[in-house]
Amino acid sequence: MARRVLIALALTVALLPACTASPGPPGPSPSVVTALRFAALWPEQTLSAAMQTQAAVDEGAAALDWRVDARATAQRFAGQVLGWDGSRVVRDQSWWLDSDIEIARIWLCDANGCPPNGAAFDQEVILKRLTRAGPTGIWSVTDVTSGRILLEQGPRLRVTDPVVKAGARLNAFTNDFPDGTRVIAGSAAFAACGPMLQLSTPTFRFSYVRFQVAPNLEACAKVTRPPQPEPGYVFIVPRERGVDPAPVSLFTAPRPASARPITDLTAIAVRFTPRSDIPPPPAAWLSRDPRTLPTCKPDQLRFGPIAAGQPLAGLQVGISMPITKRDVEACHVHEVMHLAFADARGRPIDVSGRHLVLAEGFLPGYLPARHAVMAAWALAGWCGRTLDGPIEVTMTGAHTTLTTSSQALATSCPSRVGEPRLVRLPS
Numbered sequence: 469m470a471r472r473v474l475i476a477l478a479l480t481v482a483l484l485p486a487c488t489a490s491p492g493p494p495g496p497s498p499s500v501v502t503a504l505r506f507a508a509l510w511p512e513q514t515l516s517a518a519m520q521t522q523a524a525v526d527e528g529a530a531a532l533d534w535r536v537d538a539r540a541t542a543q544r545f546a547g548q549v550l551g552w553d554g555s556r557v558v559r560d561q562s563w564w565l566d567s568d569i570e571i572a573r574i575w576l577c578d579a580n581g582c583p584p585n586g587a588a589f590d591q592e593v594i595l596k597r598l599t600r601a602g603p604t605g606i607w608s609v610t611d612v613t614s615g616r617i618l619l620e621q622g623p624r625l626r627v628t629d630p631v632v633k634a635g636a637r638l639n640a641f642t643n644d645f646p647d648g649t650r651v652i653a654g655s656a657a658f659a660a661c662g663p664m665l666q667l668s669t670p671t672f673r674f675s676y677v678r679f680q681v682a683p684n685l686e687a688c689a690k691v692t693r694p695p696q697p698e699p700g701y702v703f704i705v706p707r708e709r710g711v712d713p714a715p716v717s718l719f720t721a722p723r724p725a726s727a728r729p730i731t732d733l734t735a736i737a738v739r740f741t742p743r744s745d746i747p748p749p750p751a752a753w754l755s756r757d758p759r760t761l762p763t764c765k766p767d768q769l770r771f772g773p774i775a776a777g778q779p780l781a782g783l784q785v786g787i788s789m790p791i792t793k794r795d796v797e798a799c800h801v802h803e804v805m806h807l808a809f810a811d812a813r814g815r816p817i818d819v820s821g822r823h824l825v826l827a828e829g830f831l832p833g834y835l836p837a838r839h840a841v842m843a844a845w846a847l848a849g850w851c852g853r854t855l856d857g858p859i860e861v862t863m864t865g866a867h868t869t870l871t872t873s874s875q876a877l878a879t880s881c882p883s884r885v886g887e888p889r890l891v892r893l894p895s
Contacts, residue, residue, distance in 0.1 A: 505569070505598070505629045506518065507598075507629075507699055507701075507737040507738055508610050509608075509610060509611070509701055509736075511609075513701075513719060513737075514699065515598075518599050521535065521606055522605070522606050526604065536603065536604060536606060538562065538574060538595050538607045539557050541595055541607040541609065542555075542557065542576060542593040542609070543555045543557065543576070545609050546578075546591065549719065550731075551723055551727055551730060552578050553579060553729070554578065555578055556576065556578070556579060556581070558575050558576070558582060559574075559575040561573045568601050569597060570605070571595070572594070572607065574592070574595065576593060590614075590615060591614060592613045593612050595610060598610075610626075610737045611626055611737065612733055612734065612735050614731075614732040614733055614734045615644075615732075616645060617642050617645070617706070617734045618642070618734065619638060619640050619704065619734050620638070620639040620640060621639070625702075625736050629739065630736065630738045631738060631740070632655075632681060632702065632738045633741055633742075634681075634682040634683065634685035634740050634743055635680065635681075635682065635683045636680070636681055636682075637680050637681075640653065640679075641677075642672060642675055643675060647671075647675070648671060648672065649671065649706060650669055650671045650706075650707045651670060651671075651677055651705060651707055652669055652704070652705050652706075653667075653670055653702075653704040654680075654702070654703065655700055656703075657685055657698050657699070657700035658698060658700055659685060664682065664684055666681055666682055666684070668680065669707060679704070682700065682740045685740050685742065696742070699737070699738075700738060700740050701736060703735035704733075704734050705732060761800040762799055762800065763799060763800050763801075764796065764799035764800060764801050765799075766803075766866035768793055768795060768799055769793060769801065769803070770792045771791055771866070771870060772789055772790070772870050773790075774787065774788075774789045774870055774871075775787070775789070776859070776874035777875070777876025777877045785847045785850055786844065786846045787844070787845045787846075787847065787861060788844040788845075789843045789844075790841070790842055791803070791841045803865050803866045805865035806863070806864045807890065808862045808864070809859060809861060811857070819889060820888070820890070845890045845891060846891040847877075847888055847891075848888070848889050848890075848891050850877070850888040857874075858873040858875040859874050859877035859878050860873055860874075861874060
């Protein structure tokens, strides 16, 4: 117990420079919205420090060029914080939040490649442009997740303004560490009365651990000012025997040259809120992973109009229809649409091929902003000159039937090439 107290005191001292550093030259003035949503792990943990870095980038500091590159920032994090000799970006993804903050997701493996077994990636790094939108905005690491230790509330904490109730108990789970594995878990808060550290050493039982974060924040708030959110982070990392639990201070203190590389670290920048003033939980779909969006219900979608007969390079003519959302924040389109054709006298026209499409894509919301998902086909081997026009096209799916007439389908094809057939196009 005495050893843990000494370690906690040492780590608290290590946190002090981030909260008491003397101010540098004035930088861009942050907006109130920016101040309320700022939460970052590295390189800066405070908004004022991040704004100073943004000002230096704006002034042309060549040494900071890597801050406007999400992949380069993630790799610097792997080297300077995790202590890796080298790293490889094996996948990356980016999108925009509804708040106009750009977010990037970078998967890293060490220089020798991805692990031969276990998790697919060593570390997954989440970055956000918190000080400014656009290509000149600097990236900040807001989240790092081990492939083998997952924070159960992780998706809920990665929303636009990630908040955690002071004194809350969080769960983490693993499928790769055996029962009995001890971890170091807890939180650090940059409160008005100074940095506050909460450490515990729970043990995995039935693949789960449970730990408390920021239990003393209210006492600090009562002494200094009315309760309000305070920046900080929650973390969990395996405990190695004979090695101090240094990850808590890695984000605010230089890494010792003799420290071992860290291959499993989960940490998320958050804002700790007083127990008496907790915002309602965010929508379930608000997650860092696009695949977690719910599937759209038929009555949440709007279809049409159908466009038929436009020439498509190398594919003669095409048929398409936009699908947009209605009365829903965001959802994942996964619908089967059927096509039928008839001539001007109502006689069916046989068309081979797939008469359906899985329109898979993301509609406007938390994930990549797209105004519509297109259900689209090409009509190969089609020649309308032998048919009476206009051609009637009927599309059925998701409890909806739409029909359109197209004179273009009767006149746009100059010659007949085999039997007409449908070719589905990517949505």
